Amino acid sequence: MKIAAIMTCHNRRNKTIAAISKLHEAAEAAGIAPSVWITDDGSRDGTRDALLKLDLAVNVIDGDGSLYWGGGTYKAFQAALNARDDFDFFLLLNDDTDLYPGALVKLLDCYTAGRGRDKPRIVVGATVGVNSEDCSYGGLIRGRILKKMSFRRIGIKQFSVECDSMNGNCVLIDKASVAILGPNDPTFKHTLGDLDYGLRAKRSGIEILQSAGAVGVCERNSIPGSYLDTSLPLKRRVKLMAGVKGFPFPQWYIFCRRHGGGLWIYHLLMPYINFFWRHLTRNLRLNVQR
Structure with missing residues (x-):
């Protein structure tokens, strides 16, 4: 089984290296050896050098600092596709997501459970915050009619749940889905790209499931300093x-x-x-x- 982990990073050397290390721990538990395709978007903190020193299958794609999540993910995704290595799965993984040792086993078990023959499927892994049991990212349910562009997280469940879309922090995509959708749309430079991918998948008849439980830790983006911070002018x-x-x-x-x-x-x-x-x-x- 071949899995390409798709990542992007910018000036978060320690987080990025930790995320890749946790990924390989989870891969060892699943008995697989993933290759990592990661865009280093103009990091100046030594991230690129640290990535190249890893004794792992890491492919570094260079960015110029203007790509953000959408552009960096697209470049890494496209590089993996151009390698023509016949990957069975592509794993979208944020560089601040630390997977649990059993994460890939859980994602793959969810993928195979009750799946129809040759039916494409995407499996979303839910994450929790640091020192928290609350869901930080994962599968999403879409609102209806006037709330159609609003999405709520499913939360941590002890069973798999069908989703309308997803956060892109930890998402396992099979090759049949990628054959239909291709990589993420780089039009969406930082936000909306993962939502767009999920909605296009659903419209194409691709099933999206959130796996049972949590697969790792990823802290929510903070409100202070953002446009949601009401203390700012x-x-x-x-x-x-x-x-x-x-x-x-x-x-x-x-x-x-x-x-x-x-x-x-x-x-x-x-x-x-x-x-x-x-x-x-x-x-x-x-x-x-x-």
């Missing part, structure tokens, strides 16, 4: 929201046109309306309290 929050790691309008526009159905304009505008409305009502409440 509005001008700063708007700038962050428009940035690559925020909620950039051009990418959200493409996402809504692609997945929003007949109400795509409504879905396109609502996050921005809600953003300014919440800012306004919060300021009003603060003024009243004074």
Whole structure:
């Protein structure tokens, strides 16, 4: 069995090396030897050199620092495909995700359980936060009608659950799914790319399951310092929201046109309306309290 782990990194040397080490521990428990395809997106902290020193099958693809998660993942994914090594699976793995020793066994067991012959399937691994049992990333359930562009995490379950989409922190994709979908769409530079991949998979008839339990540890992105941080001035929050790691309008526009159905304009505008409305009502409440 051949598995290509698809990763991207930028200036997180210790986290990146730890994630790859945990991946290989999980691979040994599953009796497999994955190859790692990782884009080093212009790291300046010695990440690339540390990767090349690993006594493991690690293929480093160079980036220029402008790729972010979407572009870096795409380059690594495409490099693995170009190798024409007939991989059975592709594993999307964030470089801050530390897998448990039994993670790959759990993902592969979920993949084979009750699967129809030649039916493509994607298996999502749920993660928990550091020193927490709460789900940080994993499979997602989509809202309906007016909430169609809202997604909620399934949470940690002791059984496999069908998903509408997923976070891309730990996702096992079989070659049949990749033959249909190809790699992730680099149009989405940092956010939305994993959601887009999952929604395209569902639309193509590909089954998405979240495996039972948690497969590893990955801390949630923090709110302080982001566009969701209400302690920041509005001008700063708007700038962050428009940035690559925020909620950039051009990418959200493409996402809504692609997945929003007949109400795509409504879905396109609502996050921005809600953003300014919440800012306004919060300021009003603060003024009243004074």
